[in-house]
Amino acid sequence: MAKKTPRSGLIYVKSKLVHKSLNTFFMFFVFLTAVALGIIAVDEHQIFDIPDVVTGTLKVLIGIFVSYAVATLFTKLTVNRFLNYFEELGEIEERILMGKMYLWFVYLIATLVAFSLLGGTVSNIALFLGLITTGFAFAIRDVILSYFIWFILLTKKPFKIGDYIRVGEDDYLEGQVKHIGLFYVVVTPMPEMSEDYFKIPNKTFLEKPIMNYGRGKFRNEFDMYFGMDEIPENLPAKIEALKEKVWNNLDVSASFFLGADRDGVKITVYYKSTYDRKEQIRHQITGMMLNELIPAGN
The missing domain is CATH 2.30.30.60 (SH3 type barrels.)
Structure with missing residues (x-):
């Protein structure tokens, strides 16, 4: 049985959230459709006299609601199967991106169906979408920039x-x-x-x-300074002993480099660690340096 990694767990959580959202959208469109059908039924049974323009509009809206409900149901039933085709991509980011593009494509088709139900021709729909897209892009240019950067980060x-x-x-x-x-x-x-x-x-x-x-080890560095009156005796020998002690006690390979100016001596320490241990190792090395290099009683 394959071991479930945190990244595969993230895909599972996102899939659950997507399905939960799709369930909400589906129930919303079904509810709107039921309300519209109820109003039309009231008119047909002559319970209330509803103007023809209202019932005609409701019939068009029912077609639109049904198209979005069908798109939502179709997406819910197929999104996981669609993502399985891209499982070999091996990266979570690509699968998330493909999933969102799939959702946008399905709802784009539903939107075109809705426009056709409103009586728009292909040329009118294309012109309308062009105008809306231009105005919308200008109004939310910051949002579009964020989408663009998000796309870059994933690809x-x-x-x-x-x-x-x-x-x-x-x-x-x-x-x-x-x-x-x-x-x-x-x-x-x-x-x-x-x-x-x-x-x-x-x-x-x-x-x-x-x-x-x-996610692995990377190089860290820090400096320790000694004034002219604080320089330990036999400093190079003590540094060599300190390097071995760090390796034996912390299992960390550290390098120590000496620098000097008129104010004193600087020791630059380089070591490798994972991110979550870098501060811990730095504190341990600093403590060893203080114990080994500074004479007792100072």
Whole structure:
């Protein structure tokens, strides 16, 4: 039996949410259709006298409601089967994108059917859609930009769900990517605490540099400074002993480089770790450096 990974679990959760939304849409269109049929039935049984223009409009609306209800039911029954054709893509992001494109395509067909029921010709429908699209695009250009960036994030993949990223340079945000949405990317700095997260607007990824740490080990560094009167004796030998101690106790390969200026000595430490352990390892190495390099009593 195949092991269920967190990413496959995300596909399952999204599938459940999609089906829940489709159920809501279907019941909504069925309800509207039932209301319209009820009003027409009242008129046909002469319970109330309803103008012909109202009943005629309701009959057209029933056709529109039914077309959307059928589209919703069709999507609900076929969306998982459609996604199975793209299972070999192997990435969650591609499957999410294909699923949304499939939904948009089915509802586009339903919309064209609705226009035809309203009596529009092909040329009129094309002209109407062109005008609406132009005005709509201008009115919600920020939303369209967010959609465009979302599409780039899913196709070009500067990072994936589950990667650890850093956005920006000086005033930066970093953490694990939990969700790539149409408007925001959800990032949590502490994956073990799911309630601790922040949302980064999609347009930020066009404005600021992105560093992708991935999911494995990546290089970290930090500096420790000593004043001229604080420089330990036999510093190179102590650093070599410290390097071996870090390896034996933390199972981490660390490199120490000396630098100096008129104010004192700087030790730059390089080590590799996963994102969730980087601060822990940094604190442990710092503690070992303080114990090994600073004489007792200082």
